[in-house]
Amino acid sequence: MVRRYVHLDIGTTVTRARAWDVSGRRAELKGYALAPTPPPSDDADLTEGVRLAYSELTSRLGESRFDPEEVLVTVSAGGEPKVACAGVVKGISGDSARRAALSAGATVTDLLAVDDGRFEYQRILDLKRQDISMVLMAGGVDEEIIGQGRHQLYNVARVVAQGLPERRGTGKRVPVVYAASVDGREEVSKIFGDSIQVVWTENVRSRLEEENLDPARDAVLGVFSSSIRQDPRFTGLGRFGAAKVLPSGHALGLAVRRIAESLGQNVMVISLDGDAVQVLTVIKGVFTRTVTPVTLVGAKDVARWLPSARLAGLLEDTLACWKMAPGSLPASWDDLAVYLAVQKQALLEAIREHSSTAIELRGIHRQRQIGETFQVNVKGGDTLVRMERIGTVCVTGYLAGLLSPAAHVSLLVDALDDHGATKVYLDRDGILESLAAVSNDGAIMPGDALSPVALLLSPGRNEERVGPKWAFLRAGPAPEPLQVVQGEISRVPIPAGKRPVVELHPSARGDVGDGEGRRVAVLAEGFGSIYVDARPRGRRTGDLYRENVRTYRALGVFPEDVLAGWERGAR
Amino acid sequence: MMALYALSRPRVMKGASIRRLRIFPSAGEPLVSPGSEVSAETIIGKYSSRQRLRYVRMESSGEQIIATLLVTEGQKVKRGEVLGYYSYMFGLGYTEYTSPCDGEVVEISHATGRVAIREEPSELACHLPGTVEHVDAAVGVLVRSRGDIVMGAAGAGFARSGILVRKAEDPGEAVSPQKIGPQDADRVILAGSTVTRELLEACLRYRVSGIVAGSAPASVVGWYENLVQELDWDEFLARYWTRELKKRDAAVPRPTEIAPSLVLVEGYGKMPMSVEAFECLRSFEGEKVFIDGASLHQVAAGRWDAGPCVIRPVLDEGDLVSAGDAPGDRCRNTSYENGKRSFLREIAPGARVRVFGLTSGPVEGVVEGYVQEGPDFRPMVPVEHVRVSTLTGERITVPVFNVYVLE
Numbered sequence: 022m023v024r025r026y027v028h029l030d031i032g033t034t035v036t037r038a039r040a041w042d043v044s045g046r047r048a049e050l051k052g053y054a055l056a057p058t059p060p061p062s063d064d065a066d067l068t069e070g071v072r073l074a075y076s077e078l079t080s081r082l083g084e085s086r087f088d089p090e091e092v093l094v095t096v097s098a099g100g101e102p103k104v105a106c107a108g109v110v111k112g113i114s115g116d117s118a119r120r121a122a123l124s125a126g127a128t129v130t131d132l133l134a135v136d137d138g139r140f141e142y143q144r145i146l147d148l149k150r151q152d153i154s155m156v157l158m159a160g161g162v163d164e165e166i167i168g169q170g171r172h173q174l175y176n177v178a179r180v181v182a183q184g185l186p187e188r189r190g191t192g193k194r195v196p197v198v199y200a201a202s203v204d205g206r207e208e209v210s211k212i213f214g215d216s217i218q219v220v221w222t223e224n225v226r227s228r229l230e231e232e233n234l235d236p237a238r239d240a241v242l243g244v245f246s247s248s249i250r251q252d253p254r255f256t257g258l259g260r261f262g263a264a265k266v267l268p269s270g271h272a273l274g275l276a277v278r279r280i281a282e283s284l285g286q287n288v289m290v291i292s293l294d295g296d297a298v299q300v301l302t303v304i305k306g307v308f309t310r311t312v313t314p315v316t317l318v319g320a321k322d323v324a325r326w327l328p329s330a331r332l333a334g335l336l337e338d339t340l341a342c343w344k345m346a347p348g349s350l351p352a353s354w355d356d357l358a359v360y361l362a363v364q365k366q367a368l369l370e371a372i373r374e375h376s377s378t379a380i381e382l383r384g385i386h387r388q389r390q391i392g393e394t395f396q397v398n399v400k401g402g403d404t405l406v407r408m409e410r411i412g413t414v415c416v417t418g419y420l421a422g423l424l425s426p427a428a429h430v431s432l433l434v435d436a437l438d439d440h441g442a443t444k445v446y447l448d449r450d451g452i453l454e455s456l457a458a459v460s461n462d463g464a465i466m467p468g469d470a471l472s473p474v475a476l477l478l479s480p481g482r483n484e485e486r487v488g489p490k491w492a493f494l495r496a497g498p499a500p501e502p503l504q505v506v507q508g509e510i511s512r513v514p515i516p517a518g519k520r521p522v523v524e525l526h527p528s529a530r531g532d533v534g535d536g537e538g539r540r541v542a543v544l545a546e547g548f549g550s551i552y553v554d555a556r557p558r559g560r561r562t563g564d565l566y567r568e569n570v571r572t573y574r575a576l577g578v579f580p581e582d583v584l585a586g587w588e589r590g591a592r
Numbered sequence: 593m594m595a596l597y598a599l600s601r602p603r604v605m606k607g608a609s610i611r612r613l614r615i616f617p618s619a620g621e622p623l624v625s626p627g628s629e630v631s632a633e634t635i636i637g638k639y640s641s642r643q644r645l646r647y648v649r650m651e652s653s654g655e656q657i658i659a660t661l662l663v664t665e666g667q668k669v670k671r672g673e674v675l676g677y678y679s680y681m682f683g684l685g686y687t688e689y690t691s692p693c694d695g696e697v698v699e700i701s702h703a704t705g706r707v708a709i710r711e712e713p714s715e716l717a718c719h720l721p722g723t724v725e726h727v728d729a730a731v732g733v734l735v736r737s738r739g740d741i742v743m744g745a746a747g748a749g750f751a752r753s754g755i756l757v758r759k760a761e762d763p764g765e766a767v768s769p770q771k772i773g774p775q776d777a778d779r780v781i782l783a784g785s786t787v788t789r790e791l792l793e794a795c796l797r798y799r800v801s802g803i804v805a806g807s808a809p810a811s812v813v814g815w816y817e818n819l820v821q822e823l824d825w826d827e828f829l830a831r832y833w834t835r836e837l838k839k840r841d842a843a844v845p846r847p848t849e850i851a852p853s854l855v856l857v858e859g860y861g862k863m864p865m866s867v868e869a870f871e872c873l874r875s876f877e878g879e880k881v882f883i884d885g886a887s888l889h890q891v892a893a894g895r896w897d898a899g900p901c902v903i904r905p906v907l908d909e910g911d912l913v914s915a916g917d918a919p920g921d922r923c924r925n926t927s928y929e930n931g932k933r934s935f936l937r938e939i940a941p942g943a944r945v946r947v948f949g950l951t952s953g954p955v956e957g958v959v960e961g962y963v964q965e966g967p968d969f970r971p972m973v974p975v976e977h978v979r980v981s982t983l984t985g986e987r988i989t990v991p992v993f994n995v996y997v998l999e
């Protein structure tokens with residue numbers, strides 16, 4: 022039996038409508054439509070684009086009777102849900118509250134903590150000026166919270182109580198999700214009084230050594246679900262009846278967790294939304310989500326990724342103009358070169374931000390060896406993001422359906438700092454974002470609907486130590502060595518037919534994912550190409566324009582005449 | 593093919609109903625209430641700077657301030673007032689400690705030698721006549737008014753007002769800094785195409801209220817935005833020295849009224865002002881206008897429209913009443929549906945549009961028709977494109993998402 026589902030996604034700049042037909046374990050995209058999303062303001066109807074996209078979708082499907090079994094609406098327009106987080110110590114409970122809010126698909130507008138460098142009155146003023154839908158408060162452990170710790174928790178509660186802003190359109194103050202010490206509840210409830218709505222939930226750090234984000238995340242989702250239809254900007258959702266409404270980031274997070282469970286390995290999903298980059302990972306079972314706005318990238322950084330000095334000349338002004346309309350798409354090859362440079366820099370910054378957010382917990386007493394002293398990448402907690410440990414990267418989002426596979430590979434090889442073997446998939450139809458709509462029961466495996474794009478092989482920062490016997494492709498009886506040319510990226514087609522396997526043979530000190538000196542074998546079935554990337558990492562020097570042209574040529578992103586034109590400086 | 597829709601972003605609106613948030617630079621204390629009528633000069637609130645306490649460190653030794661103190665705790669002081677002095681080397685060396693602001697001495701710490709002064713709250717003038725609709729001590733005062741608006745694409749600086757004077761003959765003329773003089777103090781300058789750093793410096797020196805132009809390089813706007821945020825009166829006097837302003841009894845302007853407000857109608861780079869905006873602004877000549885470069889727009893982001901703009905208020909009693917009562921008739925250029933403002937418009941052939949790109953500044957043109965694909969780069973999935981004939985006669989094909997309807 023075929024069932025029809027509709028997913029409506031109200032993004033910041035674009036609203037998308039998709040119709041899915043689901044039969045057993047298969048989901049097929051039957052139609053889609055796009056419309057602009059109005060800019061967020063009090064007198065705007067942010068569902069205006071949904072109405073247009075939905076009616077266009079129905080007319081494109083051309084069916085006389087359009088009666089979907091379920092309609093799911095996901096929202097990220099206006100940054101909703103917007104959450105201000107509060108914790109006692111920024112790097113401990115504050116970060117946990119932030120991670121919980123982000124995992125619920127929220128935008129974190131501020132993080133208040135006793136060590137955030139502000140005076141108390143400044144924290145109150147800053148909170149009062151926030152346009153938020155809730156405050157998520159954390160701090161303290163559940164037992165043995167003593168003396169100063171308890172005092173600080175109450176101080177944070179007083180700041181929240183005094184600074185809590187009004188909820189849009191209601192005249193009431195926004196609710197507080199309390200995910201802090203159980204010990205402090207009684208006193209905190211006195212501080213908040215009766216005028217503040219408090220949602221009590223489990224402590225995100227009931228013990229310093231443990232982080233329990235799920236109850237806080239569910240509480241944030243609960244507040245979002247109960248309040249989104251009262252938001253005057255989203256009253257238009259009423260026309261879809263009792264449709265389920267979720268934050269877009271949360272819906273995507275559910276799919277990412279499902280992929281990680283089904284594969285049983287670490288997974289990274291990158292959502293290129295045009296005006297923002299979301300990075301979601303499940304590493305060692307820990308789910309982390311971060312959002313980085315594209316509009317924050319600077320012209321000087323973007324210029325490093327351009328293929329021509331001519332394009333760099335006017336970049337500062339054209340980039341500033343593009344930021345006034347970040348939904349604008351490339352219309353020419355020159356435009357595409359600038360667009361890819363912007364997205365590349367944004368992705369690079371997004372990965373950096375994600376690396377500093379997805380970390381081992383801070384605040385834990387840990388014995389270190391002297392040799393480890395200089396190995397800490399992030400202050401206070403080691404990052405979980407080590408690319409040699411992440412075997413699967415999937416690209417989804419608005420741009421996944423617009424840019425070519427080669428363009429996506431160029432984004433990843435330059436921004437990802439990949440290491441070892443990385444399988445790259447593309448979610449062209451947007452099944453990951455719609456999965457919460459089409460498959461609540463987990464019957465559909467997202468992996469089945471993703472397109473394999475490329476297998477990236479890279480010695481990472483060890484490129485100078487890699488010899489000719491580092492990588493092998495076993496497609497026949499004997500493995501054939503893959504050429505690793507230092508300073509170059511090369512494309513190797515995978516012959517069709519038998520199940521090809523790529524093997525990496527690191528040196529005794531080299532680590533390609535399974536530990537020092539351990540060999541790794543990766544099944545490359547379904548992939549058309551292997552990209553062997555032995556370009557130097559870190560600081561890029563020399564003629565960057567020429568280097569970028571060389572990379573684009575190796576990956577086949579632009580036609581040869583366009584590349585030659587840039588090289589001549591004529592185009 | 594279905595009808596295509598794009599965001600509507602009018603450049604000029606005439607006789608429009610206006611709801612403008614007058615934002616406190618820091619949380620403040622409103623002095624007006626909803627329903628109050630306000631004029632451009634009305635003080636709508638007071639706010640303290642984020643710093644609140646200012647410190648002056650005096651010479652101390654051990655546990656005692658050894659400078660001679662001339663103030664006591666609780667005493668009100670004026671900016672520049674001598675708080676104490678220290679004479680050493682038999683009078684050969686002399687240091688005078690002056691108050692950095694108007695305020696009250698709240699603490700004198702002999703142990704550290706610090707004198708703490710609580711700043712007197714600064715006043716925020718409305719600059720826009722109208723009726724107060726909503727008051728939020730944390731954010732600001734929402735004023736309802738009516739008038740003609742020229743929307744800015746970018747800008748910097750706080751809200752000001754002044755008589756508009758035209759310095760450019762046509763929208764393509766770049767105004768030279770030599771055209772600005774002392775007679776332009778407290779006026780709003782209508783410059784033509786591009787604003788340079790030198791022009792902004794001249795406007796700062798002669799205490800111009802605002803500048804409205806077509807464009808400015810992004811680097812210049814970035815520099816000016818930083819300057820606006822950091823420039824206090826002492827810094828202003830140090831940089832733009834003028835004898836009459838240095839007098840002790842010279843009036844010190846409010847912090848938000850030190851630097852001129854800058855509004856760019858087109859955007860960044862070197863673009864002439866559109867004829868439509870220039871002609872509209874030319875019609876304001878000799879009249880008092882409200883100008884806001886929107887340095888504080890982030891405070892209102894997502895709640896109220898607080899972007900850069902120039903407004904000529906056109907008020908009479910009847911206007912203000914009808915503006916609030918009839919949402920369907922709030923603005924002749926803006927469509928409403930179910931009481932909500934509609935931001936999407938159909939891109940019909942003949943529609944005036946503004947096209948954004950990645951390798952060139954925005955251009956204006958007229959839609960000729962729809963096409964399925966672009967001429968050069970083609971996205972993996974079909975994206976609707978429109979063919980636009982630009983004002984320069986060029987024909988371009990762009991994705992529908994690059995287009996904003998102008999009317």
